[in-house]
Amino acid sequence: MEQKLVFNSKLYVERATLRGSLLLLGLFALQAAGVYAIMWDHGLLGHFKPSLYQGILVVSLGLVLLVKGLSYGLLYLGYDKEERGIARVRADFIHSWLNVNYMLAFLVPMLLLPTFMSLFSSMKSIIHMIQPFYLDEFLMRADRFIHFGHDPWRITHAIFGTAGLSVMLNYFYNLWFFIMFSYVLWQIVNVRFGRKRLQFLIAFILIWTIIGVVLATLLSSAGPVYYGDIVGDKSIYGPLMERLHQFDQQYKDSFFGIYALNMQDMLWADYLKNDTSIGSGISAMPSMHVAMASLLYFSGRQVSKYIGYGMLIFLILIDIGSVHLGWHYAVDGYVSILLTWVIWHFSGWLAGRVYGAGETT
Numbered sequence: 001m002e003q004k005l006v007f008n009s010k011l012y013v014e015r016a017t018l019r020g021s022l023l024l025l026g027l028f029a030l031q032a033a034g035v036y037a038i039m040w041d042h043g044l045l046g047h048f049k050p051s052l053y054q055g056i057l058v059v060s061l062g063l064v065l066l067v068k069g070l071s072y073g074l075l076y077l078g079y080d081k082e083e084r085g086i087a088r089v090r091a092d093f094i095h096s097w098l099n100v101n102y103m104l105a106f107l108v109p110m111l112l113l114p115t116f117m118s119l120f121s122s123m124k125s126i127i128h129m130i131q132p133f134y135l136d137e138f139l140m141r142a143d144r145f146i147h148f149g150h151d152p153w154r155i156t157h158a159i160f161g162t163a164g165l166s167v168m169l170n171y172f173y174n175l176w177f178f179i180m181f182s183y184v185l186w187q188i189v190n191v192r193f194g195r196k197r198l199q200f201l202i203a204f205i206l207i208w209t210i211i212g213v214v215l216a217t218l219l220s221s222a223g224p225v226y227y228g229d230i231v232g233d234k235s236i237y238g239p240l241m242e243r244l245h246q247f248d249q250q251y252k253d254s255f256f257g258i259y260a261l262n263m264q265d266m267l268w269a270d271y272l273k274n275d276t277s278i279g280s281g282i283s284a285m286p287s288m289h290v291a292m293a294s295l296l297y298f299s300g301r302q303v304s305k306y307i308g309y310g311m312l313i314f315l316i317l318i319d320i321g322s323v324h325l326g327w328h329y330a331v332d333g334y335v336s337i338l339l340t341w342v343i344w345h346f347s348g349w350l351a352g353r354v355y356g357a358g359e360t361t
Contacts, residue, residue, distance in 0.1 A: 013101050016355045017191075020198045021108045023354060027205045028112045035119045035213075039126070047126050047276040052118035056181075060110065064189055068097070105191040109201055113184070116205065123213050124281030128271065131220040133230050139221055139285055139329040140236060152323045152330035153224065153240045160324055163247035167256050169321040173289070174259055176318060180292050183300075193303070195355045200299045203340075203347035211291050211339055216283040223284035225264045225326035240326050260325040290333040293318040294340040 032050070039045050075092075076084065096102070143152050160169060187193065187200050225241060228234030248258040263279075270280040293315040301308025319337075322328040 013104060016194070016198075017101050017105045019354045020351070021104050023198075023350070024108050024201060024205070025112070027202070027209075028116055031116060031205070031209050032119055034209075035123050038123070038130070042126070042130055044126050044129060047122050048119075049122045049276055050115045050118050052121055052276075052278050053114040054118070056117070057111070057114045060114075060185055063185060064110075068189075102191050106188060109188050113188075116208070120208050120212060121278065121281060122276055124216065124283055125270070125276040126274075127217050127220055127281065127283055128222075129274065131217050133220050133222045133226075133282075135219055135221040135285060136223070136227055137231050139331055140224075140227065140231075142331050143329045146331060146334075151236065153237070153326065156320055156324040157240070157243065160320070163250045166244065166247045166258060166324065167251060169317065169324050170258050170260050171256075172314070172317045173321040173325060173327075176289055176293065179314065180296065183296055187299070195351045196299070196302050198354060199302075199344070199348045199351040200295070202350055203295055203299075203344050206343050206347060207291050207295060207340060208288070210343065211286050211336060212283075212288045215286055215339070216288075219285040221284040221329075221332075222282050223327055223332075224323075224329060226268065226282065229268075237326060244326065258325070260327065264326070284328050285332045286336040286339060287322055287328045287332040288336070289322055289327070290315070290319050291336040291340045294337045295344065298340070298344045 036045075036048060039048050076089070079088065140151075144150065147155065160166060184204065187197050190197060193200075222230045224237040227237045244258050244261060248261055251257040267280065267282050269275075270277060271282050293311070297308065297311040297315045300311035315337075319333045322333055323330050
C-alpha cells in the first residue's frame with residue numbers, strides 16, 4: 001500500500017502520521033468524555049476545568065520556537081556563503097517543519113496535551129470525593145511485609161540520613177516536572193522518531209489515565225505524610241515527618257531546604273477545601289512520579305543508551321525520594337514500575353499496528 005496520501009507534489013501526509021494522529025485524538029477524546037461523565041454522574045462538574053494548564057501551551061510553543069530558531073541558526077551558519085539566502089531558509093523550513101505532514105504530527109499532541117493534563121488534575125482533585133481514602137493501612141502493612149518487618153523510610157534514612165542528602169533527594173524530586181516536561185516536548189517536536197515517538201505518546205496518555213486516574217481512584221490512598229490524619233495513628237510516620245522538619249530547619253536561612261514539606265501542606269489545604277487547582281489532588285497508590293520516571297527510562301534507552309543510563313539513575317532517585325520524603329509507600333513505586341512496563345509494551349504493539357510491518361520510521 002502507498003505509504004503517503006499525496007494531494008499534489010508539495011502537499012502530502014504519511015499514512016502512519018494520519019493514523020497515529022487519529023489514534024491520539026481518539027485517546028484524548030475518550031479521556032475527556034470519561035472525566036466529564038464521571039463528574040456529571042457524581043454531581044461534581046464544578047471541578048471540570050479543562051483550561052488549568054493552558055498557560056503551558058504558550059510556554060511550550062515559545063520554547064519550541066526558541067530552540068528551533070537557535071538550532072537552525074547554527075545550521076545556517078555552517079552553510080557556504082553561496083548556499084545562504086532567503087530561498088535556502090524557505091526550502092529548509094518547508095522541508096523539515098512547515099509542511100502538512102510535520103504540522104499534523106506536531107500540533108495534535110502539542111495543542112491537546114495541556115487540556116489533557118488539566119482534566120487529569122481536575123479528576124485527581126476529586127478522587128477522595130468519589131472514593132474516600134481507605135487503603136493506607138493495608139499499604140503500610142504491605143511495605144513492612146515486603147521489607148522484612150521494616151518501614152522502608154527507615155531504610156532510606158539509614159542510607160541518606162543527613163540533611164544534605166535529604167535536600168539532594170528533594171531537589172531531584174522537584175526536578176521531576178522539568179525533566180518530564182522537557183522530554184515530552186522533545187518527543188513531540190522530533191516527528192522523525194516515528195514509531196518510537198508514537199509509542200511514547202500513547203504510553204504517556206495511557207499511564208496518566210489508567211495509573212493516574214482509574215487505579216488511583218480504585219486504590220484510593222493518601223500516603224505516609226497524611227497517614228496520621230487519615231488513619232489516626234501518628235506513631236508510624238510521625239517520626240519521619242519530624243525528622244524532615246528538623247532537616248529543613250538546618251536550611252531555614254538559605255535557598256535550600258525540604259521544599260516537599262510546603263507542597264504537602266498546600267495539597268492538604270486544597271484537600272480540606274475540596275479545591276481544584278494546578279497540581280492539586282492527593283493520591284499515593286500508584287505513584288505517578290515513579291511511573292513517569294519509568295516511562296522516561298523505557299523510552300530514553302530506546303533513543304540512546306546514554307540517555308537510558310541517565311534516566312535509570314533518575315528513576316532510582318525518584319523512587320527513593322518518594323519514600324524518603326513521605327510522599328509514597330514503597331509498594332506504590334514497585335507497582336508503578338510494573339504497570340508502566342506493561343503499558344509501554346502494549347503501546348509499542350499499538351504503534352506497530354499504526355506503522356505496519358513495512359514502515360519503520
